[in-house]
Amino acid sequence: MVKSGMSGVDGPDAPRASKAAVYAPLYRQIKSLLLRSLQVGEWKPGQMIPSELELANRFQVSQGTVRKAIDELSTENLLIRKQGKGTFVATHHEPRARFRFLRVVPDDRAPVPAVSRYLECKRVRAPREVGMQLALKPSDPLVYLRRLLTFEGSPVVLDEIWLPGQLFKKLTAERLAEYNGPLYGLFESEFGTRMIRADERIRAVAAAADAARLLKVAAGSPLLLVERVSYTYGERPVEVRRGLSVTEEYHYRNTLT
Amino acid sequence: MVKSGMSGVDGPDAPRASKAAVYAPLYRQIKSLLLRSLQVGEWKPGQMIPSELELANRFQVSQGTVRKAIDELSTENLLIRKQGKGTFVATHHEPRARFRFLRVVPDDRAPVPAVSRYLECKRVRAPREVGMQLALKPSDPLVYLRRLLTFEGSPVVLDEIWLPGQLFKKLTAERLAEYNGPLYGLFESEFGTRMIRADERIRAVAAAADAARLLKVAAGSPLLLVERVSYTYGERPVEVRRGLSVTEEYHYRNTLT
DNA sequence: CAGTGGTCTAGACCACGTG
DNA sequence: ACGTGGTCTAGACCACTGC
Numbered sequence: 193m194v195k196s197g198m199s200g201v202d203g204p205d206a207p208r209a210s211k212a213a214v215y216a217p218l219y220r221q222i223k224s225l226l227l228r229s230l231q232v233g234e235w236k237p238g239q240m241i242p243s244e245l246e247l248a249n250r251f252q253v254s255q256g257t258v259r260k261a262i263d264e265l266s267t268e269n270l271l272i273r274k275q276g277k278g279t280f281v282a283t284h285h286e287p288r289a290r291f292r293f294l295r296v297v298p299d300d301r302a303p304v305p306a307v308s309r310y311l312e313c314k315r316v317r318a319p320r321e322v323g324m325q326l327a328l329k330p331s332d333p334l335v336y337l338r339r340l341l342t343f344e345g346s347p348v349v350l351d352e353i354w355l356p357g358q359l360f361k362k363l364t365a366e367r368l369a370e371y372n373g374p375l376y377g378l379f380e381s382e383f384g385t386r387m388i389r390a391d392e393r394i395r396a397v398a399a400a401a402d403a404a405r406l407l408k409v410a411a412g413s414p415l416l417l418v419e420r421v422s423y424t425y426g427e428r429p430v431e432v433r434r435g436l437s438v439t440e441e442y443h444y445r446n447t448l449t
Numbered sequence: 450m451v452k453s454g455m456s457g458v459d460g461p462d463a464p465r466a467s468k469a470a471v472y473a474p475l476y477r478q479i480k481s482l483l484l485r486s487l488q489v490g491e492w493k494p495g496q497m498i499p500s501e502l503e504l505a506n507r508f509q510v511s512q513g514t515v516r517k518a519i520d521e522l523s524t525e526n527l528l529i530r531k532q533g534k535g536t537f538v539a540t541h542h543e544p545r546a547r548f549r550f551l552r553v554v555p556d557d558r559a560p561v562p563a564v565s566r567y568l569e570c571k572r573v574r575a576p577r578e579v580g581m582q583l584a585l586k587p588s589d590p591l592v593y594l595r596r597l598l599t600f601e602g603s604p605v606v607l608d609e610i611w612l613p614g615q616l617f618k619k620l621t622a623e624r625l626a627e628y629n630g631p632l633y634g635l636f637e638s639e640f641g642t643r644m645i646r647a648d649e650r651i652r653a654v655a656a657a658a659d660a661a662r663l664l665k666v667a668a669g670s671p672l673l674l675v676e677r678v679s680y681t682y683g684e685r686p687v688e689v690r691r692g693l694s695v696t697e698e699y700h701y702r703n704t705l706t
Numbered sequence: 707c708a709g710t711g712g713t714c715t716a717g718a719c720c721a722c723g724t725g
Numbered sequence: 726a727c728g729t730g731g732t733c734t735a736g737a738c739c740a741c742t743g744c
Contacts, residue, residue: 215740217713243729254715259730267524269706275730276722293705299650390705393556395696396653396671414653414671419700439652446703448550448647448677449526472721474732500710511734516711532711533741 222251223261230270230281231425237283237380241271270388284376293376293390295444296349296437304343312338313365315357322354322432325421333357340406347407348442354432359385385430390422394444407438416444479508480518487527487538488682494540494637498528527645541633550633550647552701553606553694561600569595570622572614579611579689582678590614597663604664605699611689616642642687647679651701664695673701
């Protein structure tokens, strides 16, 4: 339980790591214990985790140390603290998470609910590039999705999505058609895979014929291309996505801090 | 100094804010005092601020309270803590800040230093749209810049930049030509304006003739358009920027967390 | 060795939500 | 009234930097 080179959970008088060893403070060790509990599903998305005092007791550290561990998990959006109520496992089902991974929004109108239409859902062999990004072997099975996101009746985003076949064996076109809500919500509830981070590369490209048709623009029109790799616990890549967007009345929003 | 409705800096026995009043914890009050010192330039970018103990003494609170205030300013990238050395005012001159506001990078090669060439630097009246974004009157003077960013010899980003004329009176083409470094570094050192946050809207557009010529692409080629509004202390907008990028071998990088 | 930020503890009290 | 997270304090000790 206690990693070598780290100070133990035996209280303030326990021996500390030597200078030469890899030093990690106690609260980080508590943090990884909490992380493990999240990863193995001891606490499910939306559920309340034990109180700080309870955890402090379990790990035999002070409340302040647990607190600091939870603080970090909270700023990483893995846990959500609610004063007076408790600390909860973050979920993609709550409205506040909605626009964390959906960055294409209307220009100067209020955000509007997106409607998904799934065009395809099939099993494929990993294309070379996608296989690399997901750290899979070329022969590994993948699930491939194609969907059209519609805002206020007009098509705005055309997504292609690749998922590891292993994890998403049971994903079907039927399930997608009847599901209404964020895709990552479905993934976390029914496939036990929670997306916690994503890297994106954004470009401008000319619309190919098929994309142009689906997005109702002229072939060759400029489209925004967003290439995304999403990660779950432990920096494990579990989704590759290529989204094409019409950015006439919509844009990709970002904040630099 | 002490805002009404907040608890004072008179120590733990001072009366606290009533339930009905707007409640703000002590460390937030300390935070705004620190913020004020930053804003008025009591501590300049790159300089060390007083130690936590010293500040605790100045404000008559515990070190832990000062610490929490500094923690927040540190996560907001306004201060930088360096263990064993002190806490420093963040600056756009350090390498670590370089890629915080420059998000266009080479595809799969190592990041490369960008070279700026300034094409224009003149005084203009505020265009309606820009004036609104900067919260200026239509007649207010602006400084208008145009520059070409080059990576490894090829033109990649064409920026148009509008700045309040009041603040940037002394900005000249000569100064820009001889300056070598991040623009925000120049702004903070010589114009007392430090950019701390920016909102961006990203789109795909077709290259107009002049942009196409400067970026050495065919007219009508898809280009990435990044519209930015930058803010200094107190959420005050002080820059509007429109950047056009060629995204053949470069992309706009983003991380969703 | 002195000074800085970083960790950890223990205990008191506050604000918030729910009975 | 109770339990939750949130604030604040005081003090001890650790890790890092530079003289």
